[in-house]
Amino acid sequence: MALFEKFTDTIFLKNDSNLENIITTLQTIYEKNPSNYLIEKDLALFKRGYNGEKEIEYELKNANIGMFVLKDINLQYEDLTAQIDYVVVTTGKVYLIECKNMVGNIRVNERGDFIREIFDKKEGIYSPLRQAERHVEILKKIWLSRSNFIKKFFAEEKFDYWYVPLVVFADSKSILNTKYAPKYILNKVVKSDQLVNYIKNDLKKIDKSLLSGKKKTEEIAKSILALHTPIQYNFKKYETINNSFSTIRNKLIEFRKNKSKEKNIPLYYIFSNEELDKIIKTMPKSINELEHQNILSNIKLRCHGKEIIDIINQNLGDLNESE
Numbered sequence: 001m002a003l004f005e006k007f008t009d010t011i012f013l014k015n016d017s018n019l020e021n022i023i024t025t026l027q028t029i030y031e032k033n034p035s036n037y038l039i040e041k042d043l044a045l046f047k048r049g050y051n052g053e054k055e056i057e058y059e060l061k062n063a064n065i066g067m068f069v070l071k072d073i074n075l076q077y078e079d080l081t082a083q084i085d086y087v088v089v090t091t092g093k094v095y096l097i098e099c100k101n102m103v104g105n106i107r108v109n110e111r112g113d114f115i116r117e118i119f120d121k122k123e124g125i126y127s128p129l130r131q132a133e134r135h136v137e138i139l140k141k142i143w144l145s146r147s148n149f150i151k152k153f154f155a156e157e158k159f160d161y162w163y164v165p166l167v168v169f170a171d172s173k174s175i176l177n178t179k180y181a182p183k184y185i186l187n188k189v190v191k192s193d194q195l196v197n198y199i200k201n202d203l204k205k206i207d208k209s210l211l212s213g214k215k216k217t218e219e220i221a222k223s224i225l226a227l228h229t230p231i232q233y234n235f236k237k238y239e240t241i242n243n244s245f246s247t248i249r250n251k252l253i254e255f256r257k258n259k260s261k262e263k264n265i266p267l268y269y270i271f272s273n274e275e276l277d278k279i280i281k282t283m284p285k286s287i288n289e290l291e292h293q294n295i296l297s298n299i300k301l302r303c304h305g306k307e308i309i310d311i312i313n314q315n316l317g318d319l320n321e322s323e
Contacts, residue, residue: 007066007091007214013221014228015057017072019050022233029238037281038241052101052170053085055192063196065203066091066214068221073228075138077145082138083231089221091211092203094163096139098132101170108181108189129188132165139163142227164202168192248315249280255311259304270304271296285313 023046030039053071060069070087086097100106102125104118114125140159169176170192178186190198203211212220256270263269271279275295284290287305296305 007217008064010061010063010065010067010069011218012069012071013218013225014070014073017050017053018074018231018233019046019053019072022046023050025233025235026238029235033238033242033245036238036241036245037283039238040281048101048103049099052099052192055101055170055172056086056097056099056168056195059192059195060086060088063199065196065199066217067199068218070221070225070228073224074231075135075142075227076229077138077141080138080141082135084135087221087224088199089217089224090199090203091213091217092162092206094220094224095166095199096132096135096163098128098135098165098167099170100128100167102174103171105175105177106169107177108185110180110182112182112185128167129165129185132167132188136160136163136165139224139227164188166190166198168195244316245280245283248283248312249276251311251315252276252279252308255307259307269300271300271308275300279308279312283312284309285316 023043026039026043026046030036030043033039057071060067068089070089071085073084073087075082075084084096085099086095088095088097102116104116107115107117109115112127114127114129116123116125140163143159165188167189168191169189172191172193176189176191178189181189252271253276256267256276259270260267278293278295279290282289282293282295284293284295287301287309290296290305290309291301
């Protein structure tokens, strides 16, 4: 790169996200089905993901490094797909970023396992670094399929050096504990407020003679953008969910009616309409879940709890697959 050339801008060649359209559509669906907790849960997850992306976007816009950014890139190679939250093309390296905005603290142990800690609960999660690595692998497969023999021979081994998988945790309130993480993970996982410094320090390690100028950097970014394949989110699953919820509600109403006649007691002695709404919203799958949600009194729980749970579990059908 010529010494007189100074490229410090952050230029977004693609700044739209499929998440925006998903959230808008799902919000409309939820407004028509406010008692559907699965739609509510998905909507909350999408909004959290979107907020995480916006946090990273803010950091990149103020990086003062010189980069071209692609947001929400979808790649396809044969039967493989990759949804990349951000592709950051700098004058030195290309970073394929997997954004995570999760509730709770994240700890990475000495084996490289990612563990989420919420209050007193701990649960293992699928490695987000593995996700980011798959993105690089798929991009590499596409690149190799379109390269001639000579280009493959001279550049294939260097691909993994120039294209970097990176996981960025966006929740500023959470703690990322990588104290005992293996080195290969430690160098590929950061919080959003550390992202810019990470990239700056990484680029400092590169011989300046190997850095590209703005024009070449833009060409690389545009070549990746050309691989982008828009995808349509499948909203039909929510029709299945709504049908399942309606079926379960009707079954519970029928059960209440029959039990009321059998015991010669008022309907609300089984469960009230308000309690029914709460059951449908939370959809407990065990007596313990139903008890912990404090929806029914102890006597209602004892007399009718098991039958209520049986009705829910017997009629879940495709609902479990949608989760």
